[in-house]
Amino acid sequence: MAQTSTIATLMAADSVREKRSLAIMALNGLYDEMDAAGVLRHAVAEVLPGDIAIVSSFGADSAVLLHLVAEVDRNLPVYFLETGKHFAETLDYVETLKRQLGLKNVRALTPDPKDVARFDPDGTLWETDPDSCCHIRKTEPLDAAVKGFGGWVTGRKRYQTKERGVLPHFELTSDDRIKINPLAYFSDQDIADYKAKHGLPEHPLYDKGYKSIGCAPCTSIVADGEDPRAGRWRGLNKKECGIHFDFNGAIAKPMVQADLTLFKAGAFIADPFRAYAEGDDLGSVRYTHIPLAVFRANRDVVLANPHPNGLLVAPGDRVEDVAADLARFSSIAVAFPGFTDGRGYSSARLLVERYGYGGELRAVGDVLADQIPLMRRCGITAFVVKHEPTRAALRAGTLATVDIFYQPVGKTEVPLGTRPYLRRATETV
Numbered sequence: 001m002a003q004t005s006t007i008a009t010l011m012a013a014d015s016v017r018e019k020r021s022l023a024i025m026a027l028n029g030l031y032d033e034m035d036a037a038g039v040l041r042h043a044v045a046e047v048l049p050g051d052i053a054i055v056s057s058f059g060a061d062s063a064v065l066l067h068l069v070a071e072v073d074r075n076l077p078v079y080f081l082e083t084g085k086h087f088a089e090t091l092d093y094v095e096t097l098k099r100q101l102g103l104k105n106v107r108a109l110t111p112d113p114k115d116v117a118r119f120d121p122d123g124t125l126w127e128t129d130p131d132s133c134c135h136i137r138k139t140e141p142l143d144a145a146v147k148g149f150g151g152w153v154t155g156r157k158r159y160q161t162k163e164r165g166v167l168p169h170f171e172l173t174s175d176d177r178i179k180i181n182p183l184a185y186f187s188d189q190d191i192a193d194y195k196a197k198h199g200l201p202e203h204p205l206y207d208k209g210y211k212s213i214g215c216a217p218c219t220s221i222v223a224d225g226e227d228p229r230a231g232r233w234r235g236l237n238k239k240e241c242g243i244h245f246d247f248n249g250a251i252a253k254p255m256v257q258a259d260l261t262l263f264k265a266g267a268f269i270a271d272p273f274r275a276y277a278e279g280d281d282l283g284s285v286r287y288t289h290i291p292l293a294v295f296r297a298n299r300d301v302v303l304a305n306p307h308p309n310g311l312l313v314a315p316g317d318r319v320e321d322v323a324a325d326l327a328r329f330s331s332i333a334v335a336f337p338g339f340t341d342g343r344g345y346s347s348a349r350l351l352v353e354r355y356g357y358g359g360e361l362r363a364v365g366d367v368l369a370d371q372i373p374l375m376r377r378c379g380i381t382a383f384v385v386k387h388e389p390t391r392a393a394l395r396a397g398t399l400a401t402v403d404i405f406y407q408p409v410g411k412t413e414v415p416l417g418t419r420p421y422l423r424r425a426t427e428t429v
Helices: 001-008 018-031 036-047 062-072 088-101 113-119 128-144 188-198 292-297 298-306 318-329 345-352 373-378 388-396 418-429
Strands: 052-056 076-080 106-109 152-153 170-172 177-180 262-264 265-269 289-293 310-313 331-334 359-365 382-384
Touching: 036 062, 036 152, 036 177, 052 062, 052 128, 062 088, 062 188, 076 128, 106 128, 113 128, 113 388, 152 388, 262 359, 265 388, 289 292, 292 298, 292 318, 298 318, 310 318, 310 345, 318 345, 331 345, 345 359, 345 373
Parallel strands: 052 076, 052 152, 076 106, 152 177, 289 310, 310 331, 331 359, 359 382
Antiparallel strands: 170 177, 262 265, 262 382
């Protein structure tokens, strides 16, 4: 085909980037109306013959792309990012698809053990810095693998998120390789129909509500009406792992430290919880702090909801009215709307000392450095902090402390003031 030959010339190794960009535009114009199988077949045979790899997450929709690969060439190299954090069901699914589709060249990419030992020795980096976790477990291994190819194939689709809504069939990556997205124009129904037509096995977690499946710690169940990828990095300003930061910067916008607002166990970490919004379906919401008044008005519905949720206690709320149900909540947020409003301290002490709540107790609202030591004394263990000087003090461990208490809290504080303190002062006169 003359057009394909011209495009191949433009994509030659010694062509300048401007010519390659023109070639990508030509490819998208030439194959825009072509079906997924046609896009993949021509990419393999005409655009990058012998110079193309497949990248698959072996997630919820991966069987469709891998079936296309098996139809075109079962010997094509298929790279699976084995991060060490996958669900056991995903690892089983890899073997199922290899066997059923006859894939002969599946290669697992693992992170460099030295990087893991240096940056994630205890395996919890995903909690405090998910971008760096993705970088060492996904981006670095994949970059090393695709350097040997002129392009690679992904299973991304436009319908998955609003950021992917302009996804083309062909992209020119930042390192001058071609990224091919045969399923770009597939809808959710197209995926379902293709699976049914070809009898493809479903990922074991799909029917449990996992519509997009990545690493286990960063994947949650998706509710009806949510984007399929809403369960990935829930609660964070993070849409991708970083390996797709080419066509649209918003697709893989790197997280910044300011996006991590929850301070817990000595570090700012990813916060899976969100605030309650008017109109939320209380029977299906998850990772949501439900206001105490809303919970009381809909108690039976919330208690029947099987998903993790939290409780929001505002000033004036009577925690004693929900004492019998506190164990239902995996997190309780105590609101501090202003620096001078101290009712949250009393709520926190009641929750911990009188009612024995043992889950995450967090402070939200106007949380400042001077308050945190007292909040901790009242049993609060996590803090949602947006005030930058307070964030800096927490990161540096430079919060001021108060060591002499006029009024001790709990059962372990020993008062160093009042009568014993005055007695010592008198003896030194």
